[in-house]
Amino acid sequence: MKQPIIQQIPSNIYFGNIDNPLRGTNLIDPPIIHEDKYNWIRDDSRTEKKVLDFLNDENEYTRYIMEDREQEVENIYTELLSNIKEDYDSYPFPPSFHNWDSDYYYFTRTIKDHNYPLHCRIHMKTQEEEILLDENKEAEGHNTFSLTGFKLNNNQTIMSYGIDLNGSEKYKLKIINIKDKTEIAHNIPELVYCSYFWYDNTIYYSQGNDQNKMYQIWKYNIITQENEKIYEETEELFSVGIGMSNNREISNNPNDDVYLFIHSSSVETTKIYYFTHHDSKNIHLITPPRKDLKYDVEFHENKFLITTNKDDCRNFKVMTCDINNTHEDNWKEFIPYNEDICIEDITPLSNYLIVEYKQDGNNFIQVVPYIKGKYYFNNSYFIDIDDEIKNIGVAKTIYRSDKIIYHHTSLKKPATFYEYNLTTREEKLLRVKEVPNYDESLYQTERIFAESHDGTQVPMSVIYRKDMFKKDGSNPLYLYGYGSYGITIDPNFRSSIMPLLNRGFVYVIGHVRGGAFLGYKWFEAGKMKNKMNTFLDFIACAEHVIKEKYTSKKQITMEGRSAGGLLVGACTVLRPDLFKSVIAGVPFVDVMNTMCDPSIPLTIPEWEQWGNPNQQEFYDYIKQYSPYDNIKHEEYPNVLALGGLNDPRVGYWEPAKFIAKLREHNTNPNSLLLLKTEMEQGHFGQTARYIYLKELAFDYSFVLKTYQSLDVSEDSKDSKDSKDSKDSKDSKDSVCFDDNACK
Numbered sequence: 001m002k003q004p005i006i007q008q009i010p011s012n013i014y015f016g017n018i019d020n021p022l023r024g025t026n027l028i029d030p031p032i033i034h035e036d037k038y039n040w041i042r043d044d045s046r047t048e049k050k051v052l053d054f055l056n057d058e059n060e061y062t063r064y065i066m067e068d069r070e071q072e073v074e075n076i077y078t079e080l081l082s083n084i085k086e087d088y089d090s091y092p093f094p095p096s097f098h099n100w101d102s103d104y105y106y107f108t109r110t111i112k113d114h115n116y117p118l119h120c121r122i123h124m125k126t127q128e129e130e131i132l133l134d135e136n137k138e139a140e141g142h143n144t145f146s147l148t149g150f151k152l153n154n155n156q157t158i159m160s161y162g163i164d165l166n167g168s169e170k171y172k173l174k175i176i177n178i179k180d181k182t183e184i185a186h187n188i189p190e191l192v193y194c195s196y197f198w199y200d201n202t203i204y205y206s207q208g209n210d211q212n213k214m215y216q217i218w219k220y221n222i223i224t225q226e227n228e229k230i231y232e233e234t235e236e237l238f239s240v241g242i243g244m245s246n247n248r249e250i251s252n253n254p255n256d257d258v259y260l261f262i263h264s265s266s267v268e269t270t271k272i273y274y275f276t277h278h279d280s281k282n283i284h285l286i287t288p289p290r291k292d293l294k295y296d297v298e299f300h301e302n303k304f305l306i307t308t309n310k311d312d313c314r315n316f317k318v319m320t321c322d323i324n325n326t327h328e329d330n331w332k333e334f335i336p337y338n339e340d341i342c343i344e345d346i347t348p349l350s351n352y353l354i355v356e357y358k359q360d361g362n363n364f365i366q367v368v369p370y371i372k373g374k375y376y377f378n379n380s381y382f383i384d385i386d387d388e389i390k391n392i393g394v395a396k397t398i399y400r401s402d403k404i405i406y407h408h409t410s411l412k413k414p415a416t417f418y419e420y421n422l423t424t425r426e427e428k429l430l431r432v433k434e435v436p437n438y439d440e441s442l443y444q445t446e447r448i449f450a451e452s453h454d455g456t457q458v459p460m461s462v463i464y465r466k467d468m469f470k471k472d473g474s475n476p477l478y479l480y481g482y483g484s485y486g487i488t489i490d491p492n493f494r495s496s497i498m499p500l501l502n503r504g505f506v507y508v509i510g511h512v513r514g515g516a517f518l519g520y521k522w523f524e525a526g527k528m529k530n531k532m533n534t535f536l537d538f539i540a541c542a543e544h545v546i547k548e549k550y551t552s553k554k555q556i557t558m559e560g561r562s563a564g565g566l567l568v569g570a571c572t573v574l575r576p577d578l579f580k581s582v583i584a585g586v587p588f589v590d591v592m593n594t595m596c597d598p599s600i601p602l603t604i605p606e607w608e609q610w611g612n613p614n615q616q617e618f619y620d621y622i623k624q625y626s627p628y629d630n631i632k633h634e635e636y637p638n639v640l641a642l643g644g645l646n647d648p649r650v651g652y653w654e655p656a657k658f659i660a661k662l663r664e665h666n667t668n669p670n671s672l673l674l675l676k677t678e679m680e681q682g683h684f685g686q687t688a689r690y691i692y693l694k695e696l697a698f699d700y701s702f703v704l705k706t707y708q709s710l711d712v713s714e715d716s717k718d719s720k721d722s723k724d725s726k727d728s729k730d731s732k733d734s735v736c737f738d739d740n741a742c743k
Contacts, residue, residue: 001064004057006660008037015596016614022236022598023614024607032619034629036593038660042653046645055645055656058675065674069701076499076697081690083495085434086112091417092122093405096197097154099249099398104156115139115688119150119159132159132178139688144646144680146687149173149194153201158184158222160203162194167646167682169193169212175222187227188220195241199277204230204242204260212601212648214239217262219280230262230280231273236604237266245299246348247399259299267527267608270294274304287328299323300348301373306331307343315342315519318355335377342519350400352422361447361459361517362390363490365406367422383420387413389445391490405430411463411491411507412443435495442466443501445491450510450537450544456525458537459517461491462550464506476580476707477506477551479542483514483534484563485609486523499700505557506550512537512567528611529621535570542571542578554580554637557703561585562650562683569627569658572636581638581706583699586647586683590654591626592619601648628654631661635668638706640699644681652677672706 013036016028043051066073088110094102105124108117109131116135122128139145146164148171153160159178162171171194175184188196192208201223207216217231217240233240245259262273262283269291275283286297286304295308304326306319318335321327335343340359347354353368353375365383369376385392389410395417396405402422409415414433420426446462469475478500482489489509497507511517514526514534526534542558545551556579560568565587572582588594596613598604611618623629639662641655659675666673676698678685686692 001061003663004054004061006038006054006663007040008664009040010035010037011039012036013039013593013596015592015619020598022604023596024612026616027614028616028619031614034592036657037664038653038657039593041656041660042651046652052679055652055675055677055679058656058659059677059679062674062676065672066698066702066705069705072701072704073694073697076700077694079499079502080496080693080697083435083437083498085436086110088434089120091405091431093396094398095152095156097199097249098156100401100403102156106152110689113690115690116145116147133161133176138163144682146171146682146684149191149196151196151198153198153222158198160196160198162191162196164194164682167644167678167680167684169648169682170208184222185225186220186222187225188218197242197244199244199248199258199260202277206241210601211599211603213605214241216240217242228280230275231264231283233264235264235266236598237608238264238269238271239266239605240264246397247299247350249399257299257302261297263296265294266605268292268294270296272297284326286326287331290328293328298346298348300353301370305334305346305348305353307346309520311337313337314521314524315339318343318346334375342516342521345394347394347397348399349397349402349422351402354394354397354404356394358488358516358519361511363392364390365392365394381425389447389491391492409493411445411461411493412440414438414493414495433493438495438498444469448544448548450540452533452540453536454533456513456533456537458513458540459511460541460544461509461511462506463497463501465501465504468502468504469506471549473546473549473552473555475504475506475551475555477508477545477556478703479508479510479538479545479556479558480564481510481512481538481541481558481560481567482562482564483510483512483526483538483560483567485514486516486520487563488516490517496696499697500703503704506545508541508545508550510538510541512541527609529617531610531621532625534567535574535625538567538571539575539578542575546578553578557581557583557706559583559585560587563588565589565650565655566591566627570625570630572639573627573630573632573634574625576634576636579637581640581703583640583642583703584655584658585642585685586644586650587627587641587655587658588650589627589658590651591622592629594651594654595622600651628658628661631658631665633665633667636662636666636671636673637668638672638702640672640674640676640702642685642699643675643677644683644685645677645679646681647683649683672702674702 013034014031016031090108092105092107094105104121106121109120110117114136116139118131119133120131135147142165144167148162150161160175162173164171170190173188175186192212196203196205203220205218206214208214215233219228241263243261259274264271269289271289272286273283295306298305303320307316317337319331320334321331342358345356351370355366368380385408391410392408395407404420407415407417414435416432417430419428419430444466448460449457452458512534513522516523546553558568565584568582568584569587569589592613594600595610613619613622641659643652643655645652659673662673
């Protein structure tokens, strides 16, 4: 089968003033015109026959090129599956509004040969189990299925959840009477991202506009079936959400105040309103917004605790104010600023304050006693773990309790849950995630640093199999990165990488600027006009592992998804000589064209992440790195670009156009440039766990095909040390502690 010929139809793209008020201010005038030969691939309706035929032809070509690896895909799939405990229950917890003495605890159950979990509960006194919802039955007859937002009302008589059947991330909400499993009719519209929660007999939810920007907050009374709009955000850069104070558990004290918070924020500015459930018409603004002031709010004992960057505290400090006097001028120092740590979350309990923070890439938990109206910082202490990587986080707290559940994980340590008594400091091991056929002693982890272009030391987390590692440059290396939105790729246990490690790959996470591995300042150093740092950091990581002989030139595969796809796409065109192969998942590679067009979902709010190329300063800057715009006649590495036709976050046309233009300009006759588009999926690909594993095996087989000499041997096929599972294909940029939770 011959490689498809991709038609070229020149069209003009305008940057600057084209009489569209949504394009912003200070526009380039007259506009700059780019010719785009592949703009025809974009079809917002996803129905144009010519476009669908093109995508199907490319899929068929990719299948043809990869058909010689079908057995290898099966081998890797079997290997991945052999390390999953297929019959598995997540750890049970009481529901959000109840204490540890709740009659029911809830968990999910996965069953062998079933793609989706069951939602269950156990009666803590009788130990009787009840299946509330079988996702597999809901998914019957659907090629695309995503269920999220499984929640309960306060008295645990009603359950609700959202279903998306096309990958658009617009969810139809189902409300079910638990006792007789009958569906309760309601008037709630489709929910973008399924953002909602229960309180009393009320559902509070966020709603998105046509561009999927969250702009409204509503409440719905399940008894009267009335919707009431509480708030609407009219500023284009701002998106909204709603949350509750942590003292939300059901209490017999009628004087307990529970506050709801409306968060309206852009990348640079925060607005927060507060109100009570019984008076949602009377909402109060914490403080007038001003550019560059960011903050978050919690409530504790008649005070608001405010985590903020005020006074140029870019890694955040905590301040406090009286609930009746919340203006910024009245905020008082509470936890002073420490440049070396980044405060990530504070959780007030009735007798303690839990502070989660990051330092030098590690995650810590600090416990501050609260006794008779006073916080005793001098008697505070840290929950510690015997591991050089302190990757610790809170899993569950109850406001009126001295008991918490926390977890720990690292690249070679499966997620481990502990029960911890904050008063006695006694600890009990609850569970270590079971990974069949896994021997931790076979693997070595390291933290190394690369010097970037400006002298900055960029951390990397490394894991490899000790008996297969030779520090002589002979090992292949798999370099993973993200580097945007302040999202941290922590060195969590990733069972899905074991087929690589067991074939001699060194696996490396490059913690580049643009993420928040070293704090919020690390994020700010990799966005807007600092964005080039992200790509140059990643290139420095590649150069360092070559220099230190972890691998050698042209032995590196790099992977990134979404904004991580931008990272690997930019590095592909900036330094194609460094890399052997590239996995670009739903890659944001057409940055200039996407960011100039306010009709594309999420473009306008993103201007404070990337800049607006309709303005000269950002046109000039983004043009330096936008992958699609920097492709030139060059020898490019092997690239597998993955897209989802219904993706609302990164248009399917971005990876398609990227491959089209790479083929046009590539001077390397031996490189594979393949496009694979999921025709019924969205941004996160397959949610069915067995199909997901097949997709992952396919991706790995592409990588191995490009190395050839790393074909699977009988020894490696039968290796007992390979492993797991449903780590999110996007990484979801977070750890997945239970197989069932990885959707």
